[in-house]
Every structure is written in structure tokens, then in C-alpha cells.
Amino acid sequence: xxxxxxxxxxxxxxxxxxxxxKGGMPQLNPESFSSQIFWLIILFIVLFLINHFFFLxxxxxxxxxxxxxxxxxxxxxxxxxxSFNSLVEKMNKEFNEAKxxxxxxxxxxxxxNKKIFDKKILEINNDFEEKKSQLNSxxxxxxxxxxxxxxxxxxxxxxxxxxxxxGEKNKGSVSDFKKIVGDDR
Amino acid sequence: MASPLAQFEIKKLIEMEAFGFDLSFTNSSLAxxxxxxFIILFMYIGLRNLxxxxxxxxxxxxxxxxxxxxxxxxxxxxxxxxxxxxIFTLFLFILVGNLLGMLPYSFTWTSHIIVTFAIAFxxxxxxxxxxxYKHGVVKFLKFFAPAGVPKPMLILLVPIxxxxxLSRPISLxxxxxxxxxxxxxxxxxxxxxxxxxxxxxxxxxxxxxLAFLIALTGLEIVIAFLQAYVxxxxxxxxxxxxxxxx
Numbered sequence: 001x002x003x004x005x006x007x008x009x010x011x012x013x014x015x016x017x018x019x020x021x022k023g024g025m026p027q028l029n030p031e032s033f034s035s036q037i038f039w040l041i042i043l044f045i046v047l048f049l050i051n052h053f054f055f056l057x058x059x060x061x062x063x064x065x066x067x068x069x070x071x072x073x074x075x076x077x078x079x080x081x082x083s084f085n086s087l088v089e090k091m092n093k094e095f096n097e098a099k100x101x102x103x104x105x106x107x108x109x110x111x112x113n114k115k116i117f118d119k120k121i122l123e124i125n126n127d128f129e130e131k132k133s134q135l136n137s138x139x140x141x142x143x144x145x146x147x148x149x150x151x152x153x154x155x156x157x158x159x160x161x162x163x164x165x166x167g168e169k170n171k172g173s174v175s176d177f178k179k180i181v182g183d184d185r
Numbered sequence: 186m187a188s189p190l191a192q193f194e195i196k197k198l199i200e201m202e203a204f205g206f207d208l209s210f211t212n213s214s215l216a217x218x219x220x221x222x223f224i225i226l227f228m229y230i231g232l233r234n235l236x237x238x239x240x241x242x243x244x245x246x247x248x249x250x251x252x253x254x255x256x257x258x259x260x261x262x263x264x265x266x267x268x269x270x271x272i273f274t275l276f277l278f279i280l281v282g283n284l285l286g287m288l289p290y291s292f293t294w295t296s297h298i299i300v301t302f303a304i305a306f307x308x309x310x311x312x313x314x315x316x317x318y319k320h321g322v323v324k325f326l327k328f329f330a331p332a333g334v335p336k337p338m339l340i341l342l343v344p345i346x347x348x349x350x351l352s353r354p355i356s357l358x359x360x361x362x363x364x365x366x367x368x369x370x371x372x373x374x375x376x377x378x379x380x381x382x383x384x385x386x387x388x389x390x391x392x393x394x395l396a397f398l399i400a401l402t403g404l405e406i407v408i409a410f411l412q413a414y415v416x417x418x419x420x421x422x423x424x425x426x427x428x429x430x431x
Binding site: 031043 | 194
């Protein structure tokens with residue numbers, strides 16, 4: 001059954017089935033040389049042509065394509081990297097510029113504010129001084145007024161007290177009061 | 186029992202004759218046809234759906250491509266890429282021929298001196314033609330008289346160089362043929378031992394030669410690859426000599 005089931009049954013040599021033995025090496029029997037060379041040439045050329053014109057260009061093509069794809073990816077990655085680097089550079093530059101601008105702005109604002117602040121302080125101080133001097137003068141004035149009015153008020157008060165206690169009117173004078181108090185002004 | 190050499194016998198399958206030559210399709214031709222068929226099948230399956238990221242099948246085919254292109258790159262250089270298709274075909278042809286021969290009941294066409302000699306002879310003719318075409322006859326003949334050798338020595342050296350050059354196809358073909366034939370004969374002999382010793386000692390005696398046979402089969406598969414490789418690499422070296430003429 002093996003003869004019919006084995007896929008290479010046609011390749012069977014009859015080593016097993018050999019009924020007669022021949023001496024010597026079959027390789028040296030020139031009878032088969034012409035057919036072997038003929039079929040070798042035919043089959044080798046067929047295989048060579050199929051490989052050369054059909055299979056190998058396919059492999060070459062796909063390998064080139066692969067190389068191109070890898071190269072294009074590499075190029076793209078390099079390009080992206082470059083653009084990324086330039087962006088980072090640009091960003092850093094802009095950041096630095098912004099930082100400098102920010103510093104000058106802060107400085108300027110600070111100075112302006114300081115100026116306004118100083119001015120306000122000066123104004124407030126002036127105001128304050130003015131108010132202070134006015135108040136002082138008011139106080140002085142009132143003080144004077146009080147000191148002028150005080151003997152008269154005291155006399156009135158004492159007159160009133162006298163009237164309440166004694167039941168008769170008394171008319172005191174400021175000069176008398178001053179004499180009693182000892183203030184001869 | 187059949188002779189260990191009976192496996193190499195050529196059997197005519199389809200008788201043919203032309204111009205007085207016997208061109209019959211024999212078991213050797215069939216084995217060769219199967220070799221071609223399997224190579225085409227291998228390439229076809231591998232290259233059916235080409236992808237930039239290769240499938241397993243595609244990468245096997247591509248690695249064989251890479252193997253040969255690496256061999257050519259190392260031994261010839263970029264100029265050798267012109268001969269890529271030839272060396273690739275040659276390597277696969279011999280490799281698959283050797284490996285198919287390892288199948289039981291098959292035929293090893295590489296074990297026939299006339300076939301290996303024909304291949305080696307065509308390579309020899311081709312290489313000589315390339316050398317003459319590239320460098321001209323005079324420069325090619327100078328190849329046999331290395332520069333810087335004293336003149337009296339040339340009398341001795343030139344014949345040696347010529348003999349060594351002419352013996353290239355013989356050494357190339359005999360190396361492959363002898364290796365394959367010896368290997369297969371040995372396998373057959375050991376196989377006979379398995380049968381005879383096993384039959385005479387209730388199977389027990391056959392165990393040792395069987396183990397040996399299995400080990401030898403593994404070795405033969407390695408040799409099948411190695412001989413194809415050696416054949417291809419020597420072809421590369423010859424082409425390199427023809428292109429560069431040391």
C-alpha cells in the first residue's frame with residue numbers, strides 16, 4: 001500500500017524490490033549521462049528564470065519598500081524632533097522675553113506706585129500738619145476764651161450759690177474775684 | 186539483499202530520445218523536478234502576501250535571501266550582486282535536492298557525479314568567461330603567474346596554478362557527489378545492520394545500529410545543508426577571483 005499512499009511514490013527506487021544485483025557504481029554508467037545533463041539544464045534554467053524574473057524582484061521590492069518606510073519614519077521623526085527643538089527654543093526665548101518684560105513692568109509699576117505713595121504721604125502729612133496747627137490754634141483760642149470767661153463764670157456761680165444759700169442777691173465783680181484768687185491780670 | 190549502491194540506480198520513467206541522445210525522464214529527473222517544485226512552492230507560499238512587517242513564512246524566505254546576499258557581500262562585495270539570482274538558485278537547488286534525498290524511498294540526484302560535475306563545469310566555464318571578459322586574455326593568463334615571484338620559480342609555479350585552476354570543477358563536483366553518496370551508502374549499510382541483527386536476535390540486536398542510524402540521519406541532514414553551503418560559497422570565491430584576479 002505504501003507505494004500508493006506515499007506522495008513520493010514515483011521517487012521509489014527499487015532498492016527494496018530489487019531482484020537482481022548489479023555490480024559497480026550506477027553513477028559511473030554513462031548510459032544515463034545525457035538524460036541527466038539534459039534535465040539538469042532544463043530544470044535549472046527554469047528555476048533560475050522563475051527566481052530571477054518572478055520571486056527575487058518581489059523580495060527586492062518589498063525589502064526596498066521596507067527600507068524606504070523605515071527611512072521615511074526616521075526622517076519624519078527627525079523632522080518632528082527638529083521642529084520640537086525649535087519650538088522649545090522659541091518657547092524659551094519668548095519665556096525669557098516675557099520674564100524680562102514682566103520685570104521691567106513690575107519695576108515701572110513699583111516706581112510709579114512709590115511715587116504716588118510718596119506724594120500721598122506728603123499730602124497726608126501736610127494735611128495733618130495743617131490740621132494739627134489749626135487744632136492747636138483752636139485749642140489756644142478756646143483756652144484763652146475759657147481763661148477769659150472763667151472769672152466771670154466763677155463770679156456768676158458764686159453769686160448764684162450765695163443767693164441760694166443766703167437768699168439775697170450779691171453782685172460780685174471780676175476784679176474782686178481776681179484779687180481773691182491772686183490772679184492780677 | 187540489494188546492494189547499498191542500488192539506491193543510486195537510474196530508472197527510466199518516460200523514454201525519450203532526440204538527435205541520437207537518450208533524454209529519458211528518469212527517477213533522477215523526477216527528483217530534480219520535485220526539487221524545483223518544492224523551491225517554487227516554498228517561494229510562492231513565502232511571498233504570497235507581501236507585507237512590510239513580514240509574516241513568519243515571508244521572513245523564512247527573506248532570511249534565505251539575506252543569507253545568500255550576506256554570503257555574496259562577504260566574499261565578493263557589491264559587484265557580486267549581479268550574480269545573486271544564480272547563486273541563490275544554485276544554493277536552494279542543491280540544498281533542497283540534498284534534503285529531499287533524505288526522505289525514505291526518494292532519490293538523491295546530487296549523489297550523481299555527472300550532475301554535480303555538469304554544474305561545477307558550467308560554473309567553471311562561466312567564471313573563466315567572466316574573468317576574460319572583465320580583464321582580457323593577457324591579464325587573465327597573468328593570473329597563473331603571480332607577481333613578485335622569481336622567474337625560475339615560475340617554471341614550477343605556473344603548471345601548479347594551471348592544474349589547481351583546472352581541478353576546480355573536479356574538486357567542487359566530487360566534494361558534493363562523494364559526500365552525498367558516502368552518506369547515503371553508509372545509511373543503507375547501517376540500515377541493513379538494523380535488519381539483519383534485529384532479525385537474528387529477536388529485535389534486541391537491532392537497537393544499537395538503529396540508534397546509530399538515527400544519529401547518522403541527523404548528521405546527514407547537517408551535511409546536506411553544509412554541502413550546499415560549501416558549493417555556493419566556493420562558487421562565490423571563484424566568481425570573486427574572476428572579478429578581482431588577485
